[in-house]
Amino acid sequence: MPTLALTLVVMTHNEAANIARCLDSVPFAAEKLVIDCGSTDATCEIARAHGARVVHQDWLGFGPQRNFATTQSSNDWILALDADEYLSPELTAELQRRLPEVMASDAAVGTLRRRTMYMGAPMRWYRPMVGEKMTRLYHRDRARWRDVRVHESLTWDGTEVRFDAPFEHLHNPTLVHKGLKVLRYAELKARDWRQKQRPPRMWDCPLVFASSFIKDYVFRLAVLDGWRGFVVAQTAASYAVYKRMRYYEMCVNPDSVDMAAELLNRHGLDR
Known part of the structure; x- marks a missing residue:
């Protein structure tokens, strides 16, 4: 060719x-x-x-x-x-x-x-x-x-x-793979926010979860893919909230940054 x-x-x-x-x-x-x-x-x-x-x-x-x-x-x-x-x-x-x-x-x-x-x-x-x-x-x-x-x-x-x-x-072969990727991506995103000194906004977590779920499940048509559509919308909404919770933890407990990095590195995820 x-x-x-x-x-x-x-x-x-x-x-x-x-x-x-x-x-x-x-x-x-x-x-x-x-x-x-x-x-x-x-x-x-x-x-x-x-x-x-x-x-x-x-x-x-x-x-x-x-x-x-x-x-x-x-x-x-x-x-x-x-x-x-x-x-x-x-x-x-x-x-x-x-x-x-x-x-x-x-x-x-x-x-x-x-x-x-x-x-x-x-x-x-x-x-x-x-x-x-x-x-x-x-x-x-x-x-x-x-x-x-x-x-x-x-x-x-x-x-x-x-x-x-x-x-x-x-895509991730199993939800276990997806869960590990969510942990890794959320950690990286939270580190970016920490480097930029973004104020933590825990108050918007309920709104973020609801709006993210509705956006994916309804407006992006996940609902038409049955239970798999429900799973993908719920996973996306949970990720949107988890990274905010993790960033809040970094702000109130800075020691958690190194502790989490050590754990993720042990499992080959801190990269």
């Missing part, structure tokens, strides 16, 4: 179960680059066996880690995927057809649509998991990831190109 002057970038930590599928789904990338922050499983060996160049980098936070990856790319155009994501055959064909023209233009980024599997089956109605818009294709000189610990996004100067076919996301 003809290759394009494009680098596929994947950030990993213990992704042996996913990395091969992710890398193999982008056969047209001239370079496949894995930025690993210290996997203890076979992630790196599998990545190399599937054509990737592996670079170790201790965890910097999501935004800084992605910006580091940009500096390691051999090409100006970069496609960023997570290890549990992969291109559908339809998107592979669309990218092969349209990318040469996009890469020759002054475009800065390309926005893709992400389709998600949840609890072992695809979500059919819940908007964020059916056709969530994700800006994952970018020119290294025209776009940059925000330097935040979590929930990173691209900022750019120039035009945006949108693609129609979806890429696939194998």
Whole structure:
């Protein structure tokens, strides 16, 4: 298959179960680059066996880690995927057809649509998991990831190109995986708030829970996905409240920051 002057970038930590599928789904990338922050499983060996160049980098936070990856790319155009994501055959064909023209233009980024599997089956109605818009294709000189610990996004100067076919996301395999991710993401977000000295606002937690649940369950159509829709809406609302409670704890008990970091590090989650 003809290759394009494009680098596929994947950030990993213990992704042996996913990395091969992710890398193999982008056969047209001239370079496949894995930025690993210290996997203890076979992630790196599998990545190399599937054509990737592996670079170790201790965890910097999501935004800084992605910006580091940009500096390691051999090409100006970069496609960023997570290890549990992969291109559908339809998107592979669309990218092969349209990318040469996009890469020759002054475009800065390309926005893709992400389709998600949840609890072992695809979500059919819940908007964020059916056709969530994700800006994952970018020119290294025209776009940059925000330097935040979590929930990173691209900022750019120039035009945006949108693609129609979806890429696939194998969401957390179980609610246990989701719960651990919630703990990790909430901790990172609370640390960001602490660094910015944001005032804690515990008084708005009931309103935050109610508004978040209603937004996802009703307006984002989770209700139409049955009990799985209820679970995803409840989980999102609980996360919105938990990160505020955790930040409040950091403010009233600063010692909890180091104690939590030690516990999360013990379980490989403080990264």
